[in-house]
Amino acid sequence: MSKNRDINIHGNGNLIGDNNQVTLNQNTYNTRIQHSNHGANRDDGGPAIFAIPIGVLILISIAVWKFANYAETIYNIAIVTAAALVTTQALALLIGLLKKINNRWLYQRLIALASGIFTFFAIHLSKSSYPQKLSTLAAEATDGLDFMCNLSLYGHQVSTYHMVSISGLAIPALFFLLINSFSALLASTYFVAGWSWTKGLAVIFNARWVLICATVFSGAAYLSQSSTAEKLWQSHIITESHDPFLKGKNSLLCR
Known part of the structure; x- marks a missing residue:
């Protein structure tokens, strides 16, 4: 996200003096970082944590059943x-x-x-x-x-x-x-x-x-x-x- 802001500097004829006006276009960039204390907007792979052991249990049960x-x-x-x-x-x-x-x-x-x-x-x-x-x-x-x-x-x-x-x-x-x-x-x-x-x-x-x-x-x-x-x-x-x-x-x- 960026903001534009004009700044006027008055001078006397020099680059910066009493009679000159210099306009600066200043761009200000802000970075917004979203933090979530509760993990609402963060993908932490929660479902995979449960899917892997369940999948292992299913494979073991099939192997034991086939062997029996x-x-x-x-x-x-x-x-x-x-x-x-x-x-x-x-x-x-x-x-x-x-x-x-x-x-x-x-x-x-x-x-x-x-x-x-x-x-x-x-x-x-x-x-x-x-x-x-x-x-x-x-x-x-x-x-x-x-x-x-x-x-x-x-x-x-x-x-x-x-x-x-x-x-x-x-x-x-x-x-x-x-x-x-x-x-x-x-x-x-x-x-x-x-x-x-x-x-x-x-x-x-x-x-x-x-x-x-x-x-x-x-x-x-x-x-x-x-x-x-x-x-x-x-x-x-x-x-x-x-x-x-x-x-x-x-x-x-x-x-």
């Missing part, structure tokens, strides 16, 4: 995959020993074999303790929110615990073990048949970070199913009676 719906299939496929990878690593280790391959490669096979075994038992333990009633309730639910709203707080924790343990730990471990096992299979083929092209591919897929990731995820998956983790979980997380089938409206989204 297909839990039996997921567990069976994961167990078969883990058993196949353990067998592959064991055969590769045996071939390496027979062919007297360098110790570094044999150590890698031992680590991968141990990771596969830990992952296999983690999946088996999770499947053994997974409540079948959760799958029944998931099949009866129309969507993720409906499924979660029909569970008690303990039911939320049980279903989420198994989903994270398998989908977030065991399955990533299987993925990295699959890459490492493919490298071991190619290398074993080279040791037996002498095909040079399999050696080149084996080197490409035998990345150290892949084995490290497989080891970390498999170890975490196994620890998540250990008795120590279960005791820690039950003593610090569960806040209701151990009844995963008790229907309740615990979430704000269910009210």
Whole structure:
């Protein structure tokens, strides 16, 4: 916003004197800053603060519901995959020993074999303790929110615990073990048949970070199913009676 104002200066003939009149056109610029103590005219992203956690809760509920719906299939496929990878690593280790391959490669096979075994038992333990009633309730639910709203707080924790343990730990471990096992299979083929092209591919897929990731995820998956983790979980997380089938409206989204 600007204002124009004329200023008259009287002078005597000089630039500023008694007989001259100089007119100055002074522009005054004012900047108006609006402040709002109550945030009425300020966009502080208020709706987004609530939209983000609600969106996360919805995504988690959908993931848990889908896992419960297909839990039996997921567990069976994961167990078969883990058993196949353990067998592959064991055969590769045996071939390496027979062919007297360098110790570094044999150590890698031992680590991968141990990771596969830990992952296999983690999946088996999770499947053994997974409540079948959760799958029944998931099949009866129309969507993720409906499924979660029909569970008690303990039911939320049980279903989420198994989903994270398998989908977030065991399955990533299987993925990295699959890459490492493919490298071991190619290398074993080279040791037996002498095909040079399999050696080149084996080197490409035998990345150290892949084995490290497989080891970390498999170890975490196994620890998540250990008795120590279960005791820690039950003593610090569960806040209701151990009844995963008790229907309740615990979430704000269910009210």
